[in-house]
Amino acid sequence: MTEKSSLLLQEQEKNIDTGTEHSARSELTYDQRSFIMNGERVFLNSATIHYFRMPREEWREVLMKAKLAGMNCIDTYFAWNVHEPEEGQWSFEGDNDCGAFLDLCAELGMYVITRPGPFICAEWDFGGFPYWLETKQGIKFRQNNETYLYYVDLYFDRIIPIIRERQLSVGGTVILVQVENEYGYLMDDAAASAHMNHLRDSLLQREIDVPLITCVGGAEGTIEGANFWSGADGHYAKLREKQPDTPKLVTEFWTGWFENWGGPSAIQKTAPLFEKRMMEILRTGYTGISHYMFYGGTNFGGYGGRTVGSSDIFMITSYDYDAPLNEYGRVTAKYAVAKTLSYFVDAFGALLMETEEVPAEQIKVRHPQGVTVRGRSKGSEKIWFLESHKEERETFHVTLEEGRTIPVALNPGQIIPILDRVEIAQNVYLTGGTMITGNEVVNGELTLFIVAEAGQRSVVELETNVLNVQGSSMPVLVERDQLNGAYRFELVHFCEPGIVHLEASGVLIRFVVLDKATMDRTWRINGGGGAKQLRYAIGFDDVDVSLSGQVTGMISDPNRNILLLGSWADGERSLTGLEFIYGEANDSQSGIQDEHVQESAPENQYALFTMPPMPPKLSDSPELSRVTLTAEQRASNGQPEHFSQYGQDFGYLLYECDFDRSEEEITTLILPDLQDTTRIYVNRVEQALVRQVGAAIVQVQTTKGKNTLQVLVQHMGRLNFSPYLGESKGLTGSVYIGGSFQDIRRNWHTEHGVAHLDEVNHLEDAPLLSRSFTLDGMDRAILVGAVSQGLRINGMDVPMEGYQNWFSFNTLDLSLYLRHGEINTLEMPYSRTPLNRLELILYRSENELKDWRMAGTDALLPRQWGLYEPPNVSSYVDTYRQDADYSGNWNAMSVGNGSYGQPVWYRWRFSKSAVPEHFRVNLMLRLTGMSKGTIHLNGHHLGRYWQIGPQEDYKIPVSWLQDENELLLFDEEGRTPERVRFLYDNLSQYPWGVVE
Template sequence: MSYKLEYDHKSFILNGKREFLHTASIHYFRFPQEEWREVLWKAKLAGVNCIDTYFAWNVHEPTPGAWDFTANRNCGAYLDLCAELGLHVIARPGPFICAEWDFGGLPDWIADQGEMEYRSADPRFLHYADAYFDQVIPMISSRQSTQGGSVILVQVENEYAHLKSDEDGREYMEYLRDGLIRRGIEVPLISCEGGVEGAIEGANFWSGADVHYWKLRKKQPDTPKIVTEFWTGWFEKWGGARTDHKTPAMLEARMMEAIRAGFTGITHYMFCGGTNFGDEGGRTVGGDDVFMVTSYDYDAPLSEYLGFTPKYGVVKRIGGFIQTTADFLLESEECEADVRVNGKATVRIRRHGGTSMYFVEQHGNERGDVYFTDEAGSTYMATVNPGQIVPVTVNLPILSGWKLSYNSFFGGFHTIDGTPTLIVFSDSGQRSWLRVEAPGDLSVNAPASAQVNNMEQKRLAEMDLCHFDHPQNIDLSSGTQSLHIIVLSTSVMDRTWWNLNGDPTLYIGADGFEPVEEGAGIWYRPGQDSVLVRWGGLNGTKSDHGFKQGGTRHILKQQTVHPELPEWGLWEVMQESPYPSAQGGHGTGALVTDAPSGIRGRGSVWYTARVHSPESCSTTMVLPHTQDPVRIYVNGQEAGTLKSSFGGAVTVPLKSGDNEISLLSQHMGRFNFSYYLGEPKGVHGPVYRDGKTEDFRYGWSTADGRAVHLDQVNRDLADGEILRKSFRKDGYDGFRLVGSLSERMSVNGRNMDMGLYRNWYRIVSLDLTPYLIDGDNVIEMAYTSSPVARLDLLGYRNDRCIEEWEQRPVTVPAVNRAWTPAGNADVSGPAWYRSRFAKPVILEGLLVKLKLRLTGLSKGSFWVNGQPMGRYWAIGPQEYYKVPLAVLCEENEILFFDEEGRSPHQISWDWEDMCQVLVLHNRYAETALGRNHPK
């Protein structure tokens, strides 16, 4: 059935009814197809009514003209599944998507098609983009809501304002817009962070909702205001820290800020991030080593393993609040009013008709009762935690002629078994106030804990409630109408579920369920063929846990689900030689060049050259042209590592006579967000011996002679103040400066051409050579920030260039090669490891998610049954790596390439601790949590 989508300045309107778009960003290509239904269903259980997904060009066209829409690339099937589950879709086909995805979704091979300007009206780029649109857009257009499908909005490009202004990018954006329309897109178009005429622009942010709202309102006064990316967490990079700084409490406050500001659409980016399987993780600006980890967990409401996190509870709770109050939120306007407030709090108001919603924000440092009096003289109270925003709703229409006022959160309103049912919740042990006004006399049946006061011919009931972990029930009736209210604590609300498939059903947590086994965390309801399983504390134990299901007791043995992989057989090893011979079954693939030419495809590459030294000595090798970490080997022994990119130097030993120099570089992902899209990878230019390197952060001075070290915090420096430093060439004829620089910079009085560099990129590599003179060379730049993590001056001599490199890819050893047992010993140098294992035995119906802990390994990649699982790196922060059950057979092979040859004897299988909803009929067609609807 098709339906019509319209909009005005307030909201989107579906078939004549306003709808708040509560959207989950879930990318189909980051999950095995077998997990799609589970992740989408869990999004729907959180109150989500829409799914947002990118479409990744490089996933569908890995080589020119070879299109792939199978398995987890089957985007059409994904859209169909959303429709089946009753979820709208916001489609974001790019062609550029960012997404912390390699090359921002552009295919690798396009970088080999000659010079072109990506993301522009360059005809050469548009030629390939059109071919991509010809394949993907028909799949979207045939599934639009106007044709009975799920797609209600389609995005034009992505965050284009970070590249060009609307005016400068007009030709390109209009070309894409027209291309979508020409290929059948008839639903409204949107854009984010940059716009084009005919598209509704949204904002991407985490905080500052008010600023973003008014910018959009000024720019497009007649369109709905939506948060196209509300950042629930953040991505992680190799060598960085865990990005769990956005707490659940902060997430709740930021969501309420967006609702308070007037946004009528919120897209949780990410709701469930998934995994950068293979080597699809990208690279971004902000440093010289911002390479994405394999996990794209994003600290999102659903974890990488589809487990519920505390943020899931936040989204589900606020989702229930949105659903209950949507009719009001979608019509209301913020208004000014004379509100008097006590304490360190502020109150803002939205109104529509006779309904008011007061958003009470606590600025104090402890929870407190905030009292406020409105302009009509009515006084209200809300209990608010520090930094929290609590709604106080007055005279909300709830049934025909009924009005409801409440000073905390609603958790959802649906008709259950013919009775309108409302959930109200607040923190355990806290009190709330509830008032119900009916058109006729009210009859109230409430628990003893609810203090009820009836007034005005019994048409109005006021109740003082205390929130317990045990559900409380209030039944009200007036004439032929009745209302059932359930009073919950926040913690129980997190375990309460609305199942809206078919006849709505309500399941209230595990309350009233009986534990089968103390400490096992497994609960069931007697007489019900259903179970809510919560795993916790099982890792590292060997105990058995059981539960009853349909009258039968089941035992879950950890040993059958969590085997220790090394115990299943001998590990086998084949060493990867750092020499240009064909050891390891690689084939030579030799390419003799004057300089390495970078990595064209994925994976790793060897570069090998011969260097003659008249005597044994140490030399500083300068690699001015690198875009990935590089390991340097001299005569088969590792001599040093460049962990950062953009160039560097390493001091290595040489013996008297000929020396073999080998460089090993792994493709760590292309920029997914930058002006510099399509950068060469690996080592991609001349390499020099007998060079020099200097830490250039020291010895700067201001105009009045103050010494400045850029590795320190310099609070007395004003932004833009000119700093100066000098150096001499000392016999070197080539220089590069690598690190954090200001975009306002001069050398010997000549302004440097900084190209596309911006200060917030935080890293750049500049060739100083054309600007230098004999004698003192003076560099001046405007101060922007400190401390600076890196600023290196690389010096080299062109007559010390190492020439005649041989280059070859690192490929999987031939299957018929001999493999030898490795035991627990490490191997000197890069090595391949292989083992076989049986599929774990898992009780049918359990939503187990397997992962590997790669303890003891260094850096490399691994495969299961030939499927690339991703990159790994011991520097963290990632410790566990997802292995989908869908890739496993009864007998399996796992393969590692480890750059240091570290033995994998310490790695182990594990499973994810998570609370899982088990579904017994058609896998998520029903929610089998055990009904506990108290009446």
């Protein structure tokens, strides 16, 4: 560490390490329990949202949704390759204006956690590194490599000032900055210290003065957090052991998961499980949660990455992530869970942050079998977390201290927080056997929301000197407990909200009794502008708040009742959905007005619910341009160049060469280093689509005499996480004709018998596996697939620096270890099964193909388009010209069912549909029947498509539509688009109105 960096770190630690005094430069401190803002503990409830995964026009609505869900913080990465797509060409405008994104967070009153990398993972191409970085001589990524750090410093010189100028200490809302990302997955802290400390110092030297954090791996002077979905207790124990004096943060709580082409839909993390995992986090004692992702967004252009686990795990275009907000920014069942639990944290977080876990031996709660109880306490106040282990919903009776028994209804696996004598006002103590949120004064009444399933009965108790029930909209049974004098309320939960007004020890209290579905439709409005009188809106499926503070809401059921709580004279307002939409109620009483809807309302007042807006219609006869694959430029030295050498970031590269055969035959093609899906053509006839990459062998049909081989490679995304970042895309090195392939997952020998690695096995203590093979006249060998660390061939160790067995994929050249004319033996420890791939590819070095020709993406375009200026093709957007001459080789077509058997471009021109003002639509493109390719709208590259699932629909940002539009579709197989169509999402059919 430099002397300057050491002094900066000491100053920062002096200001924030104890949490006992305010910093001279900042009002953020911390101790072992939590962060402290302006002297008050703050629970960091953070939403991870990436500005670069949506148009700028969508930022505000998505951020507002996070705020409405109770989030008080936004967490974002910064993507280096977005801001420097070509070396020295920086982009911080428009959708890439990350400073404007941070300013918008501040405008909405949100704290910010910034994660500038330089490595970010994020299922983003190359983990955020720009493609051209690969071309730098001698570079090694994520290491103290001189070349790498030189470019990192240049990046930091541009990105860190944007963050520095928005720190808390200078009036901004950036409160934490992360050093690197998940370095602990690669090596332990001791091995990582040199690099992590260098990056830490780089931030300090650029005047970052807020606390520095890390995730999965630490560095001296930083606060480490944990990334996980489950196992909260174990991660907490490790953090507490490493850093007993810092707050415990879940730096990434994985709300869902990414999806890859050809993989399953990622729906395994269900909403009930999501709720349970969040409860486990609260129960354990974390005081910061960053929901990764809260909103995932879209991998536009070529930015979707690739990850470990198999050879072909390429990210789909959608980064929906099964997150609380879906790809279109719509609320989901998980959003409702996150919102309810955030409201609970907001209501009782001050207590949670002051508590310690009750040791198991001190728990005096009595409960039946089938449930477990853990608790947190501060003095006499306790929160018990009751967890069901039953297979069906059941009501359990739990006896608390002093013999107080209450019923608690739990679903299988559910965890419910039970408040036990929590002081909600002076001399007023609350005990509740169900979920309770709110706990704030609204219009002079302390308002609490009592929540349970519809039809469920729940019990809450108030201990108070004097109680007076002043009124109720529902029957309520109130009894006085003779044992402790508490007032016991038995409540029933209907789909219509119930209100109970009472006075306890001089404090006005309001119970709002809700069923779970209604709680899901309850929104806490944080005021401002025209919404300053409104605090809670109950009954809306969705809500938004404009820049001026105007509140709008969407309702899917016009017969549903709406309840508004605020600072009006009467404090409560109620109306139906019909009254809200059409203004049938007296405005002076309802506070609802939507003049546009009133003036345009049809005689049938249900018409707007039965006749939603219609999406744009695509013509049945798009124009088309067939692509003739031709490569005319001779590659350097006659060898194939990969994407970075060619100077192209994404898109396609075409490789072409000629070879002779003495007779017509079926032979094999060996591609020893191929990292992307590829189409193979011989004599312009497609032979194969290669999906499993790393190395590949393909059968091809050849003719006697001269043959022309063409290899069309689509860049499918670089590894976003791996010890082997920076793999070359396209064809790298030589290609060979002839060779053999063996699937070697079967017939491995152990001391106990034979093991087949494509089957489920339970082999304990990692026994040694061995398998033999012969070369059959070949002199080269490649092993590709799920190898195990500790691989040996013929008794010699095969180095695999950085590899870990859970990566489940590697490509190894075994040629130097071969014994020619003898039996060769592979050995490796057993790791796991079943393996999805383990192949041995053998070939002869003398059969190399030479004299390659190449062409980039520009060669695939109709010559008259003017979309590209080769050889530097940065995207399908940058050189797009609206005034291009389209007269070239476009032809009108009548769509028929089938395929042209060659790449084809399709073009539609369509008009933007009229959408009534009271509807908010989201548009998607369904590509039924197409093969694989790319989508473009009005010069925007919308991303890759591949109709092998799980993605079926592709986002069309409404903000990118014009009055007249152009949609372009490139299809590798030339499938005809008779079933391609636009759709609105389901929630586009419901109207919105204004809440005043």
